[in-house]
Amino acid sequence: MSTRNAEHYDALVHMAGSDRLGWDAVMLAGRGIVAYSAAQLWMLREGKSSVEPLRMADLVIGFGEAVEQIPGLWDEYCAGLLNDQDFSERLEQIVTFMESWPHDRQEERSHS
Template sequence: MASDDRLGWDAVSLAGRGIAAYAAAQIWMLRVGKSAADPMRIAELIEGFGSAVEQLPDLWSRFDSGRMSEVDLVAQLTEIVESLEAWPVDDI
């Protein structure tokens, strides 16, 4: 995304935020998640996180092929990034 001249800085910023949120989730998992008392809840959280991340290649593909506008890409990317930034929830 960062090198694609079809996208504005808002999309580039979201990509950066997404990378930071992904890294923060990995650190949380190593420091907190692996030692959590409820392994089934951790599995659910990881599944939800993975589902959000798995949407990204399809979003990019639809934008890259012209089936999605930049406005729609940014809107959907914003939703995904905000959910990644809010992860994990506090109910483990």
């Protein structure tokens, strides 16, 4: 996959290869890459055929809103606006969401 077309994926790759980050943050970036890839495969292999179109749109929008935070987070860290702990905490929130997506979101909506 080319990172040129996915700014958020590119940021995760840079994080995973950074010598500025501790191993915990590098691991989070790696988990983010895996979660991003898993989400793309789920959408192509299962989601498009198994989820009602409007619900799928909601799921995709929610995922997009989460991953769109990643480049800005990386930029803030590189600019010195975030310390290591704050950066890692925010990245962990995003990655945890990505890892639970779409299943937690589908269950949430079916209970609403």
